[in-house]
Amino acid sequence: MSDSRPIGIFDSGLGGLTVLNAIKKIIPNENIIYVGDTARVPYGNKSAPLIVQYALQITQFLLEKDAKLIIVACNTASALAISTLQNDFDLPIIGVIAPGVNSAVKLTKNNNVGVIGTNATISSNAYQNELIKISPSIHTLSQACPLFVPLVEEGLLEGPIVSAIVEYYLKNLDLSRIDTLILGCTHYPLLKPAIKQYTNNLMLVDSADSLAKEVHLILKNNSIINNNADKGKQDFYVTDSPSSFANIAKSFLGYSIINVKTASIS
């Protein structure tokens, strides 16, 4: 059995391209449709009902494009909308929270885990709840870092401004207590060098790789892996200007993309 229908990946904007990279590395034959909701980014400071509404609309769009599985690459949308999406739609829908938590639980030795993310993700307690579900003895410390996303969007990944903002947020976490820190936002892996510099030996968890492995397993278990000749295609849809997305996407992907189309999603 082979299934060349695409995997749908969506994010509020560009950040989910870090997840697309991991998928490409682990399951390169899969065709992918990526949606970046660039007209409505950021999600991280919006209310839960609005985030759920956006996630439902994009999932519907991806279903119309014949997606066989959907990845919610956005941590904020995963935190707020994953259960609604999984209840309302009849196809595998995977978020980034559970894979990140699984990795952290495997890594921590002292059962004290830190989580950083957007305001909406942190106030939802989604990571904390998932951590306790999997390992009830885990203690979680969390911190919202709302300025990290605009830093990355500006291409500011290192230097004195970045270091000052990293310190501004992370000084609120008791770093002597935790041994593992979950980067609970699509953009934060790009700030890894600056975060590492401040956190020294902490193990940093970014869920993209464990998510990609989980997706591979789901495709195998459902016999929907793509082995057709028609493979490895990527289509990009955005809700605002395709050209500005294509320009910045290069820094996330390391290669240029040309096939970016505008989608009207509402």
Ligand code: DGL
């Ligand atoms: N994609 C979002 C996340 O992972 C970050 C950007 C936003 O706030 O929309 O939480």
